Amino acid sequence: MTNHTKSNEFHKQQNKEEMKKQLITFATMIIFTIIAFIIVGSGLMSKMLAIPLLLILALIQVAFQFYYFMHMKDKGHDMVAIMIYGGVWAAILTVAALSLVIWW
Amino acid sequence: MAHDHSLNPETMPHHPEKATLEGKNKFLGLWFFLGGETVLFASLFGTYLALKNSTAGGPTSEELFGLELVFLMTMLLLTSSLTSVYAMYHMKNNDFKKMQLWLGITGLLGVAFLACEIYEFYHYIHEYGFTFRSSAFGSAFYTLVGFHGGHVLFGLSWLAAIMIRNAKRGLNLYNAPKFNTFSLYWHFIDVVWVFIFTVVYLMGKVA
Known part of the structure; x- marks a missing residue:
């Protein structure tokens, strides 16, 4: 019984650490989204530079979603x-x- | 009792969603489905890219789109992705009530997203006369964005069904895979939205 509780505590701790990584993932995705909207909203960047940059930001966000939120890692x-x-x-x-x- | 797979917190396996063969099959089956969905949405994106400048004298993407509403919708869907991660976190800790709570929040955020989308379409149709039939751009836009909205609606119905159906059952090895497959599907909806807000709205606004 004590062994079970101990391994349960271990898993809980593991899940907690996993959740911390997920929160960092979420914060990164929010920041990337804000950057993408600022690039377009400010209108400071030329079209030739803005479009590839927006696509790269989207690809990184999607990779985070697949590998962290959807656990492909x-x-x-x-x-x-x-x-x-x-x-x-x-x-x-x-x-x-x-x-x-x-x-x- | 031996046959209903109800387990107490001490004996619940580490990954209840993949502890049974059925759970493993559901997990792989959903990913197979998502591979197909990727191709489906790619054909709609390709069509949109090919037709977005065919406005037939109607409003262009630059005149039409407003970044504020799209930003709000993005935040709603992205946050709902995180809340479903929280729901799965509580599932793995065998805390059924907290899982249901976070799934409920996920659902509410999804409803808010859908409400914004309906308002957006209503606005385009009544203020700009921009409809499904007004131009090739209109057809491609409503097909792509509407198909995504349809996926959100389907996801919300799915969520309501599993939340209500399992409300009195509690968490067990039979329904844990069901919650997990829903959560994967919900993340995928957000993946598609990332491309929609980038390719349709942001690139439509700089072009």
């Missing part, structure tokens, strides 16, 4: 990575193909 997510990156690969092809349509 944890063990046992190999199959998950295959499935989501399979989707991402097809998504890139789709957007590339549809964007090429308007260039010509």
Whole structure:
């Protein structure tokens, strides 16, 4: 019984530390969002510079969401990575193909 | 009692959502679904990028969009992502009541987000005459953003269903995977929104 309680305490502590990382993730995402809105709202940056920067900020936010909030950083997510990156690969092809349509 | 998988806090496994084969299958199945969803939304994004300048003399994205409302909507959805992380934190600590509380807050934030979106569409239609049929830009915009809003609505219905259905059951190995799959789906809705506020609203405002 005492062993159970002890391991339970250990898991609780582990969950608590995990939650701290999640809060840092959340704060980072909020900051990135605010930066993205300031870039556009202030109108100080040229279009050529602003668009790639906005896309990079979005990609970093999405990586945080997948790896921390959705736990892809944890063990046992190999199959998950295959499935989501399979989707991402097809998504890139789709957007590339549809964007090429308007260039010509 | 031996068959309903009800476990007390001392014997609940570390990851109750993946302790059974059914739980593992639900987890993988949802990720497989999300891979497909990624492609679905990519085709809607691609269509939007191809048609966003075809305004047919109607308002352009620059004239139409307001950053304040989009910022508020982004904060609502991002915060609801964090509250669902809190809900899963309490699930892993086997605290059913706190999990339900945080899931409820997640749902309320989702409802607020949806209310903002309905107000936004109403505003575009009545103030600008910008509708699904007024231009190719309009069709592509409402399809993409509306499809995301439809996902939010579906997620809210799903959440209400599992919260009410399991309200008297408490947390066990049978329903823990159900809550976990919902939470993953909800995060994915936020992932799609990150691209919508970047590609549609922010890039539409600088262009």
